[in-house]
Amino acid sequence: xxxxxxxxxxxxxxxxxxxxxxxxxxxxxxxxxxxxxxxxxxxxxxxxxxxxxxxxxxxxxxxxxxxxxxxxxxxxxxxxxxxxxxxxxxxxxxxxxxxxxxxxxxxxxxxxxxxxxxxxxxxxxxxxxxxxxxxxxxxxxxxxxxxxxxxxxxxxxxxxxxxxxxxxxxxxxxxxxxxxxxxxxxxxx
Ligand SMILES: [Zn+2]
Numbered sequence: 001x002x003x004x005x006x007x008x009x010x011x012x013x014x015x016x017x018x019x020x021x022x023x024x025x026x027x028x029x030x031x032x033x034x035x036x037x038x039x040x041x042x043x044x045x046x047x048x049x050x051x052x053x054x055x056x057x058x059x060x061x062x063x064x065x066x067x068x069x070x071x072x073x074x075x076x077x078x079x080x081x082x083x084x085x086x087x088x089x090x091x092x093x094x095x096x097x098x099x100x101x102x103x104x105x106x107x108x109x110x111x112x113x114x115x116x117x118x119x120x121x122x123x124x125x126x127x128x129x130x131x132x133x134x135x136x137x138x139x140x141x142x143x144x145x146x147x148x149x150x151x152x153x154x155x156x157x158x159x160x161x162x163x164x165x166x167x168x169x170x171x172x173x174x175x176x177x178x179x180x181x182x183x184x185x186x187x188x189x
Contacts, residue, residue, distance in 0.1 A: 112155075119155045120164040128166040136171045146174040 004010035010020025017024060032039050050057065079086045098105060120126075132149055139147040150172045153162025162168045 115155050116164050119161065124163065124165045129164070129169065132166060132169045132171060139171060147171050148174045 002012040004012055004020035004023055005018040006023040007020060010022050012018060013021055014024075019027070032042065076090075080090055081087075136147040136149050139145075148171070149169050151162050151164070152168050152170060153160060155162055155164060
């Protein structure tokens, strides 16, 4: 390791400058503060750069924000599974939320029904669909485990949207369905 010639302790990272990064930054900061002309030029350069690259920088920010949000969500989901105290706290807060804003849930359910209507083409076989729903009811009664009708391709997918037609439906136990689509609880944790 080559020691910085200024502070004698920092490590020199550059081949062209005998100072460590900290000393270099301090020197640059000092110049920025004491040389108005230089400061003006640097600011103008930064502004021009931002103006030219604004769109790209903002898009980058959005992508990064989404990544962070997804990472945090995954962490909460894992914690929900492994940490009973966190699970209890989450459930309590969901309950509080539900009780304070029942209209939010009602609106969500209404939206889901409306989406289902929109996703039902005229040619959809309603008789078969009714039989699939009856099947879910029958399985619930027979097994004591609540079963639901699940859309294989979600009706409101992010990239593609499925239809409310028999071949896009299947009967599954409710917990599985919730795991797949009802991300609501995780969303408000
Ligand atoms: Zn140094």
